[in-house]
Amino acid sequence: xxxxxxxxxxxxxxxxxxxxxxxxxxxxxxxxxxxxxxxxxxxxxxxxxxxxxxxxxxxxxxxxxxxxxxxxxxxxxxxxxxxxxxxxxxxxxxxxxxxxxxxxxxxxxxxxxxxxxxxxxxxxxxxxxxxxxxxxxxxxxxxxxxxxxxxxxxxxxxxxxxxxxxxxxxxxxxxxxxxxxxxxxxxxxxxxxxxxxxxxxxxxxxxxxxxxxxxxxxxxxxxxxxxxxxxxxxxxxxxxxxxxxxxxxxxxxxxxxxxxxxxxxxxxxxxxxxxxxxxxxxxxxxxxxxxxxxxxxxxxxxxxxxxxxxxxxx
Amino acid sequence: xxxxxxxxxxxxxxxxxxxxxxxxxxxxxxxxxxxxxxxxxxxxxxxxxxxxxxxxxxxxxxxxxxxxxxxxxxxxxxxxxxxxxxxxxxxxxxxxxxxxxxxxxxxxxxxxxxxxxxxxxxxxxxxxxxxxxxxxxxxxxxxxxxxxxxxxxxxxxxxxxxxxxxxxxxxxxxxxxxxxxxxxxxxxxxxxxxxxxxxxxxxxxxxxxxxxxxxxxxxxxxxxxxxxxxxxxxxxxxxxxxxxxxxxxxxxxxxxxxxxxxxxxxxxxxxxxxxxxxxxxxxxxxxxxxxxxxxxxxxxxxxxxxxxxxxxxxxxxxxxxxxxxxxxxxxxxxxxxxxxxxxxxxxxxxxxxxxxxxxxxxxxxxxxxxxxxxxxxxxxxxxxxxxxxxxxxxxxxxxxxxxxxxxxxxxxxxxxxxxxxxxxxxxxxxxxxxxxxxxxxxxxxxxxxxxxxxxxxxxxxxxxxxxxxxxxxxxxxxxxxxxxxxxxxxxxxxxxxxxxxxxxxxxxxxxxxxxxxxxxxxxxxxxxxxxxxxxxxxxxxxxxxxxxxxxxxxxxxxxxxxxxxxxxxxxxxxxxxxxxxxxxxxxxxxxxxxxxxxxxxxxxxxxxxxxxxxxxxxxxxxxxx
Numbered sequence: 001x002x003x004x005x006x007x008x009x010x011x012x013x014x015x016x017x018x019x020x021x022x023x024x025x026x027x028x029x030x031x032x033x034x035x036x037x038x039x040x041x042x043x044x045x046x047x048x049x050x051x052x053x054x055x056x057x058x059x060x061x062x063x064x065x066x067x068x069x070x071x072x073x074x075x076x077x078x079x080x081x082x083x084x085x086x087x088x089x090x091x092x093x094x095x096x097x098x099x100x101x102x103x104x105x106x107x108x109x110x111x112x113x114x115x116x117x118x119x120x121x122x123x124x125x126x127x128x129x130x131x132x133x134x135x136x137x138x139x140x141x142x143x144x145x146x147x148x149x150x151x152x153x154x155x156x157x158x159x160x161x162x163x164x165x166x167x168x169x170x171x172x173x174x175x176x177x178x179x180x181x182x183x184x185x186x187x188x189x190x191x192x193x194x195x196x197x198x199x200x201x202x203x204x205x206x207x208x209x210x211x212x213x214x215x216x217x218x219x220x221x222x223x224x225x226x227x228x229x230x231x232x233x234x235x236x237x238x239x240x241x242x243x244x245x246x247x248x249x250x251x252x253x254x255x256x257x258x259x260x261x262x263x264x265x266x267x268x269x270x271x272x273x274x275x276x277x278x279x280x281x282x283x284x285x286x287x288x289x290x291x292x293x294x295x296x297x298x299x300x301x302x303x304x305x306x307x308x309x310x311x312x313x314x
Numbered sequence: 315x316x317x318x319x320x321x322x323x324x325x326x327x328x329x330x331x332x333x334x335x336x337x338x339x340x341x342x343x344x345x346x347x348x349x350x351x352x353x354x355x356x357x358x359x360x361x362x363x364x365x366x367x368x369x370x371x372x373x374x375x376x377x378x379x380x381x382x383x384x385x386x387x388x389x390x391x392x393x394x395x396x397x398x399x400x401x402x403x404x405x406x407x408x409x410x411x412x413x414x415x416x417x418x419x420x421x422x423x424x425x426x427x428x429x430x431x432x433x434x435x436x437x438x439x440x441x442x443x444x445x446x447x448x449x450x451x452x453x454x455x456x457x458x459x460x461x462x463x464x465x466x467x468x469x470x471x472x473x474x475x476x477x478x479x480x481x482x483x484x485x486x487x488x489x490x491x492x493x494x495x496x497x498x499x500x501x502x503x504x505x506x507x508x509x510x511x512x513x514x515x516x517x518x519x520x521x522x523x524x525x526x527x528x529x530x531x532x533x534x535x536x537x538x539x540x541x542x543x544x545x546x547x548x549x550x551x552x553x554x555x556x557x558x559x560x561x562x563x564x565x566x567x568x569x570x571x572x573x574x575x576x577x578x579x580x581x582x583x584x585x586x587x588x589x590x591x592x593x594x595x596x597x598x599x600x601x602x603x604x605x606x607x608x609x610x611x612x613x614x615x616x617x618x619x620x621x622x623x624x625x626x627x628x629x630x631x632x633x634x635x636x637x638x639x640x641x642x643x644x645x646x647x648x649x650x651x652x653x654x655x656x657x658x659x660x661x662x663x664x665x666x667x668x669x670x671x672x673x674x675x676x677x678x679x680x681x682x683x684x685x686x687x688x689x690x691x692x693x694x695x696x697x698x699x700x701x702x703x704x705x706x707x708x709x710x711x712x713x714x715x716x717x718x719x720x721x722x723x724x725x726x727x728x729x730x731x732x733x734x735x736x737x738x739x740x741x742x743x744x745x746x747x748x749x750x751x752x753x754x755x756x757x758x759x760x761x762x763x764x765x766x767x768x769x770x771x772x773x774x775x776x777x778x779x780x781x782x783x784x785x786x787x788x789x790x791x792x793x794x795x796x797x798x799x800x801x802x803x804x805x806x807x808x809x810x811x812x813x814x815x816x817x818x819x820x821x822x823x824x825x826x827x828x829x830x831x832x833x834x835x836x837x838x839x840x841x842x843x844x845x846x847x848x849x850x851x852x853x854x855x856x857x858x859x860x861x862x863x864x865x866x867x868x869x870x871x872x873x874x875x876x877x878x879x880x881x882x883x884x885x886x887x888x889x890x891x892x893x894x895x896x897x898x899x900x901x902x903x904x905x906x907x908x909x910x911x912x913x914x915x916x917x918x919x920x921x922x923x924x925x926x927x928x929x930x931x932x933x934x935x936x937x938x939x
Binding site for chain 2: 035148190200202207211214225230
């Protein structure tokens with residue numbers, strides 16, 4: 001099926017342009033489509049942003065455009081104070097992968113911002129979306145072999161997530177990432193046992209390494225600077241952990257470091273004090289407002305497009 | 315009455331002086347008799363006490379069913395009771411199973427505090443120093459004069475022992491019976507002390523009486539000695555006769571044989587060898603039996619017939635101890651190793667051998683731990699190449715590393731200098747797996763196949779290779795049993811487009827391409843998925859880096875034509891791991907834009923936006939089904 005008729009497997013020289021199926025250039029590398037990794041990191045970031053934007057679109061659809069922007073500001077502030085995440089400017093002004101996991105875990109805080117602003121049916125549907133996504137994201141990015149039961153659970157949750165999204169919020173289009181999530185991710189997971197192992201995290205880490213040591217690798221030309229980076233990485237490739245004395249401390253048991261009382265200092269609300277300087281706080285608020293403006297603009301455009309399509313009778 | 319009075323008359327008529335003289339003589343005789351009686355009583359009491367003080371240990375031990383409240387003075391070799399509450403309870407307690415005479419004799423022992431009680435012996439009674447011996451020795455020490463009594467164990471020489479046969483000096487009788495221990499047949503010192511006490515209490519008018527008593531006593535002792543001598547002669551003759559008879563019997567009888575074990579056990583149970591002399595020997599016998607046989611259990615039969623079984627039980631150490639416990643065990647092992655090997659050099663050799671046996675990783679950790687424990691600075695076991703790898707991994711400049719090295723003591727710290735590190739870097743750069751070429755568009759590895767093989771070899775050598783098995787339709791991993799055989803060049807098959815069979819041994823490599831960083835550059839990364847943490851930066855192979863603002867198709871095709879052929883060759887030929895060839899199962903792991911670039915796809919704007927199926931872009935109702 002997919003591996004037999006996928007457009008990526010078709011040979012460019014022997015097929016006509018119409019049969020290329022949106023492949024208009026010669027493939028640089030012909031590969032079995034079953035071995036294309038379902039981009040777990042980018043799916044996580046994209047779907048998280050889409051769900052947050054969906055909340056703004058819900059407000060616009062129920063309360064109008066004027067309420068949308070204040071709500072987006074409130075949402076950014078909720079994420080900053082309750083979930084304690086902020087958009088990363090070096091990452092295109094969106095949340096990084098770890099922040100996406102934190103948002104998925106704190107999805108209830110996002111859902112509470114919709115209370116009283118949208119109908120109960122939409123609120124419940126939105127809350128269910130976050131519950132399903134929380135299950136999916138745990139399996140999607142974990143770099144271990146998952147069990148058979150988890151594979152089955154992932155497949156059912158992915159199908160349910162996309163069908164529920166399309167059924168309750170019909171203006172949401174199925175992006176390629178959502179398509180990969182509910183059509184191909186489960187197949188890849190059941191065949192190779194994990195998605196997170198084959199993820200694209202390592203190449204993102206190489207970007208960060210280059211950013212940190214750009215001064216060290218600088219040379220007369222950019223190509224020489226790149227060569228310095230490649231040489232350094234080739235030299236560091238064989239660095240063995242056996243040369244290091246690592247601490248053998250084991251992680252605590254599950255739930256050992258959870259707050260057990262309402263007055264526990266582990267809870268953010270009980271910590272108090274000035275754990276944050278004024279300047280970083282203002283910077284985080286400013287970046288959060290920028291992010292809120294961007295998702296409001298995009299959500300407003302999406303909803304306007306849907307309305308226009310609806311008016312046209314599409 | 316008158317006659318009586320008449321008869322009494324002449325007596326009375328003899329004069330008051332005669333009467334008074336007669337009366338005085340009768341009183342004197344009575345007093346003399348009384349004194350003699352008391353002296354004899356004291357003499358016999360002293361004899362009795364003397365005899366009880368020399369009771370054998372077995373009898374004394376038998377008189378105390380539980381705790382022994384008696385002790386033997388090591389200075390005077392006499393036995394005394396130890397005053398305590400337990401002794402008081404023992405005195406008022408009835409022991410029907412014991413002989414009354416023995417109990418009476420033991421109870422008649424003097425109760426004298428023990429100054430230094432020694433450990434209780436297994437087959438005797440406790441030893442100690444009685445109060446009087448202790449005080450005497452202490453006074454002797456204070457006077458810095460040789461003590462009259464020998465405090466240490468051992469009998470007193472007979473020449474120093476005052477006997478009744480020798481002339482008795484009253485001044486010498488102030489001591490207690492320890493001075494007369496040894497061969498004295500009777501307790502003359504006790505008698506003398508009692509006489510001296512009587513002399514003191516009677517006053518100077520009775521001194522001549524004491525002298526007479528002494529004379530009488532000496533005569534009595536001579537008589538006793540004479541009788542004793544005769545008796546000893548008879549006993550000696552009878553002993554000689556018995557010896558002659560036994561010699562004749564032994565000459566006729568077969569050679570003597572050692573007593574059987576049952577006889578010895580019977581003797582042991584009867585208490586015949588339970589004394590101070592045989593105690594250590596019995597302990598040696600028991601130790602020899604137990605150490606030689608190493609019986610798994612010990613059976614002890616009690617007097618009431620009950621048998622107790624003691625089983626040796628090994629208490630194993632916990633397999634997984636905590637950190638402090640592990641450190642403690644390691645320290646104990648190291649100390650034992652040093653004791654066994656007798657020298658530090660041997661200990662180092664043995665430690666190294668032990669480390670080699672425990673594996674390379676453990677060896678490095680043990681070496682580091684030993685280096686931490688040792689006070690003297692030892693050179694680091696890392697080669698300059700290894701140090702350089704760590705420097706590059708953690709992004710430390712050579713200048714900073716050299717500064718740290720100088721702070722730590724320069725070459726004594728075992729850290730390589732800058733020229734050495736530069737030479738090591740040059741050596742590494744010449745290796746085929748690490749050679750880098752710079753082209754017009756960017757930099758990339760010269761030999762990708764060598765780089766992958768080097769990484770796999772290192773991974774296999776450190777036992778860090780994690781197998782990734784492909785699952786079948788039933789989600790069960792399929793074991794990889796068949797080796798990979800590369801197709802011929804002219805066969806026309808393309809291993810990239812066609813997956814190798816799942817039961818073929820393979821290596822999973824993920825090829826990634828992404829644009830990012832500052833300054834912006836496109837990076838091509840090859841990730842080996844056979845590690846526990848494959849996304850760690852040191853586990854990846856940076857294949858190429860191109861300075862670019864975007865990863866469009868035209869730029870990417872221009873940049874990647876250098877190394878994509880290497881990727882194709884790698885997939886076709888496979889890699890050799892542990893002497894067997896494995897297929898390379900290549901994955902594409904990058905964002906959607908890079909995937910579209912690889913495939914020459916239009917991207918999200920295309921009608922068929924998915925790279926893996928024929929789905930169309932337009933959302934339809936089937937999505938909600």
